Amino acid sequence: MRLRRGSPTKGLEFDLEIPDGLNVYRDVPGVDLVVSAGEERDPAATVISIGAARVRSPATLPDHVRGVRERTADLDCHLVDEGPIPLAGLESWWTFDTFVAGSRSLVLERWMLVRDGVGWTASVRMPWLDIYSLRDGAIAIVSTLRFR
Amino acid sequence: MTAPAFDPATGLLTAPRDTIAALATIVTGAGEADGAAVDAALGAAGAGSLADPHPKLAAALAPMSAPIIGVRLGKTGYVMPGWVGQGRFTLHAYRGGDDDQLVPMPAEHLAHFLVWLLDIGPRPRDPRPDETTVDAAALDRAVAYRLAERPSEGLLPEPLDSAIAHRFRDWWLASSRWTPAPDAPGEIVLEAVDTDAGLWSVQRLEDGTTAIVRPVTPMSTFLALGDLLPSNHLIDAGAKRLAPDLTPVVGGPAAWVNQALAT
Numbered sequence: 001m002r003l004r005r006g007s008p009t010k011g012l013e014f015d016l017e018i019p020d021g022l023n024v025y026r027d028v029p030g031v032d033l034v035v036s037a038g039e040e041r042d043p044a045a046t047v048i049s050i051g052a053a054r055v056r057s058p059a060t061l062p063d064h065v066r067g068v069r070e071r072t073a074d075l076d077c078h079l080v081d082e083g084p085i086p087l088a089g090l091e092s093w094w095t096f097d098t099f100v101a102g103s104r105s106l107v108l109e110r111w112m113l114v115r116d117g118v119g120w121t122a123s124v125r126m127p128w129l130d131i132y133s134l135r136d137g138a139i140a141i142v143s144t145l146r147f148r
Numbered sequence: 149m150t151a152p153a154f155d156p157a158t159g160l161l162t163a164p165r166d167t168i169a170a171l172a173t174i175v176t177g178a179g180e181a182d183g184a185a186v187d188a189a190l191g192a193a194g195a196g197s198l199a200d201p202h203p204k205l206a207a208a209l210a211p212m213s214a215p216i217i218g219v220r221l222g223k224t225g226y227v228m229p230g231w232v233g234q235g236r237f238t239l240h241a242y243r244g245g246d247d248d249q250l251v252p253m254p255a256e257h258l259a260h261f262l263v264w265l266l267d268i269g270p271r272p273r274d275p276r277p278d279e280t281t282v283d284a285a286a287l288d289r290a291v292a293y294r295l296a297e298r299p300s301e302g303l304l305p306e307p308l309d310s311a312i313a314h315r316f317r318d319w320w321l322a323s324s325r326w327t328p329a330p331d332a333p334g335e336i337v338l339e340a341v342d343t344d345a346g347l348w349s350v351q352r353l354e355d356g357t358t359a360i361v362r363p364v365t366p367m368s369t370f371l372a373l374g375d376l377l378p379s380n381h382l383i384d385a386g387a388k389r390l391a392p393d394l395t396p397v398v399g400g401p402a403a404w405v406n407q408a409l410a411t
Contacts, residue, residue: 081366
C-alpha cells in the first residue's frame with residue numbers, strides 16, 4: 001500500500017510505503033499517522049508513528065529532541081543509544097530507549113528532525129521479545145518516509 | 149547492617165549477604181545451610197519461612213528451585229548469581245555493605261534491567277581500531293588496577309590503554325548457561341570494559357593467554373544482552389532443570405581481580 005497523508009494543518013505532507021496487512025490509523029490525537037501490527041493500544045503490538053509537533057514549533061533540532069523526550073518523560077525510559085542518522089534526506093537525531101509498561105518490556109526507537117521549522121518524529125515501539133524478528137522490517141518502513 | 153526487609157508488592161527481599169547465600173544454597177539444592185537462620189530472617193522481614201514463604205517470595209524462589217537458565221553477572225569486580233525459570237528471573241544482587249537483595253522480575257525484563265544495572269547508555273562515537281589483540285593477563289591487570297583506583301598506564305596498546313587508564317567506567321561480565329538441545333550451544337558469555345571513550349567487548353581465546361578487544365556500541369550491546377535468554381530451540385526441551393553442577397549458587401569477588409592486584 002502506498003499512502004499519501006495530507007496533514008490536517010499547515011499543509012504538511014509526507015509519503016510512507018506500508019506493506020499490506022498492517023492497521024493504519026489516521027486519527028490518533030497528536031500524531032499524523034500510526035501503522036500497527038496488532039491493535040494500536042495493545043502493548044504487544046509493534047507500532048510505527050509519524051507526527052509533527054505543531055503546538056510548539058522548535059527552532060532547532062536539539063530543541064525538538066529535548067521537547068520530545070520531555071513529553072514522554074512519564075514512560076521512565078532508559079536511553080540506551082543515540083546519534084545522527086539521515087532520514088527522508090534530512091539530518092535526524094536517532095534515539096533508542098527501553099522501558100517497562102505493566103509486565104511488558106518494550107523498546108522505543110525514534111528519529112527526530114526539523115523541516116521548515118517544524119519538528120517531526122518517526123517512532124517505532126515494539127515488545128523487546130520481538131526486536132530480533134520485527135525491528136528490521138519496522139525500520140525499513142520508516143526509511144521510506146519522504147516529505148513532499 | 150539493617151534489619152531484613154521484604155516488599156510484599158514486588159517480592160524484593162533485602163537481607164545480609166550470608167542469609168541470601170544460605171537461602172540460595174538451600175533452594176537450589178546445592179547443599180546444606182543454616183535453615184533456622186534463614187527462617188529467622190524471613191520471619192523478621194515478614195516474608196514467611198522456607199516451608200511456607202509469602203506468595204511473592206515463593207514466586208522469587210521458583211526460578212532458583214527449578215532453573216532453566218543459570219546467569220552470572222559480574223560488575224565492578226563482583227560476580228552475582230541469577231536464575232531464569234518459567235518466565236521469571238531472580239537475581240542475588242550484591243550491594244555496598246553487607247545488605248544484599250534478592251530481586252525478582254519477569255524474565256522478559258532482563259535486558260531492560262541489565263542496561264540499567266550496567267549503566268549502558270550513549271557513548272562517544274569516535275573512530276577506534278576494529279580490534280586489538282592483547283595479553284589477557286595485562287588486560288586483567290589494567291582493569292583490576294582501575295577497579296582499585298590505581299594507575300594502569302602502559303600495560304596495553306593504544307588507544308585502549310588510554311581509554312582504560314584515563315576514561316575507565318567499569319568492567320562487567322554477563323553469562324548464561326542452559327541444557328542445550330542436540331548440536332546447540334549451551335552457554336553465552338559477554339564481557340565488556342566500559343569507558344568514556346566507548347564500550348569494548350572482550351573475547352578471550354582458548355589459548356588462555358590472548359584476548360581480542362573490539363569497540364561495540366550501546367545498541368549492539370543491548371542486543372547481545374538479549375541473547376542471555378536463548379531461543380527455545382536451543383534448550384533441551386526434555387531437561388527438567390539445569391543440572392545442579394551448572395547452577396550458580398553464590399557469588400563473590402572475582403578471583404582474577406585479587407590475583408591481578410597481587411602481581
